[in-house]
Amino acid sequence: MKIFFSVGEPSGDLHGANLVRSLQKQRPGLRCVGYGGPRMEAEGCELHEDLTRYALMGFLPVIGKLPMFYRLMKRAEKYFREDPPDAVVLIDYPGFNWWIARKAKERGIPVFYYGVPQIWAWARWRVGKMRRLVDHVLCKLPFEKEWYEERGCKATHVGHPYFDELIERELDQDFIDQQQSRPGQLITILPGSRRREVSRQLPVFLKSARLVREQLEDVQFSIASFNQEQAEMARQMVEHAGVEAEIHVDRTGELIEACHCAMACSGSVSLELMYHEKPAAILYKVNVMQRLLTRLLGRVRYMTLVNLIASERRFDWLVRDYDPDRLEGAEVPLPEYPTCRDKSNPIAAHLVRWLDDEGQQRRVVDWLHALSEEHAIPGATQRAAEYIIEVLGQESSGARSEAA
Secondary structure (H helix, E strand, O other): OEEEEEEOOHHHHHHHHHHHHHHHHHOOOOEEEEEEOHHHHHOOOEEEEEHHHHOOOOHHHHHHOHHHHHHHHHHHHHHHHHOOOOEEEEEOOHHHHHHHHHHHHHOOOOEEEEOOOOHHHHOHHHHHHHHHHOOEEEEOOOOHHHHHHHOOOOEEEOOOHHHHHHHHOOOOHHHHHHHHOOOOEEEEEEOOOOHHHHHHHHHHHHHHHHHHHHHOOOEEEEEEEOOHHHHHHHHHHHHHHOOOOEEEEOOHHHHHHHOOEEEEEOOOHHHHHHHHOOOEEEEEEOOHHHHHHHHHHOOOOOOOHHHHHHOOOOOOOOOOOOOOOOOOOOOOOOOEEEEOOOOHHHHHHHHHHHHHOHHHHHHHHHHHHHHHHHHOOOOHHHHHHHHHHHHHHHHHHHHHHHHO
16 A cells, blocks of 8 residues: 655644554555655655745745746656555645645545645635545544535544644653742743744733733743744844843743743644643734735634634634633633734733732633643544545455456
């Protein structure tokens, strides 16, 4: 049996590597080939191209790489024609992966989409493409299965592979103890993993930090940086802001576990905050044009994954806007601010409230605990692998029966 992968994001490379390992464990001798990254290659996937080198954001960078993407699409088409795999597995990277799905369908090759793009949030017109080009939608979020099935897609919920990685990760307890031994309460700052995110979110977070310290003296700050380059950016911003804060690289898990509460850039880190049961204010600061586009195209009430999981009102985007400043009777656990404006004041207000009122902090912690108990369930990668192997086995048996 042979499976062709198409994976273009570094995070997808990690999920893909785990899926390759699980598939080969369940089906010894299974070959994995195609487009991926170094982690997948380390697990035995035969890479035709390291697609993660071309993980791009923005319209203009993608335009410049179109000839390269076209070449890779034609290469996959040739491979499907001359040495067809038993299945194609796509992970994220929708722009390019639609092309791969189309070429696979033209050859009658089953297509599985693992970690589907969030078209329910911003591009619902693409559900027709999903229905035509993808045979099996493997959903990470619990509400996605029903959403896709209502629109004619064959979908199954396998869970989020991020929780597999969190459960398997070993944290440095000595570092956690060192952080927790600092005098006062600890606030962790999570400004994002991309340079542009850091440049936009961190100045706001540092203003919030200064406001918090004006109201609470016994508070400490630590910044989780994705790499050394971003740590240097953070040092310069901290110095300019006049705020005392430690800066650490590759310590996100430890700093989340050690803190009392956090400020975070929107992203999958919200799932980690839920897993560790830490209250946090979520920010995603963009420019005016991006905010207008979000308001125009967005079809969900919240941007944060934890809030989307927590609320049954996730698709009530036409109703009055969600109010993150509402402190009593909050409708979601993590106050969030998708904005082009300075939201340092309301973010600071949430942090002060959690640190100054144990009951308010406990309410959010209990909410996150209940969500974690229900949704932070390991085994997503194994369930996805089992589903793929089972489906291919059924299709193989059906083909043999027809031949007989």
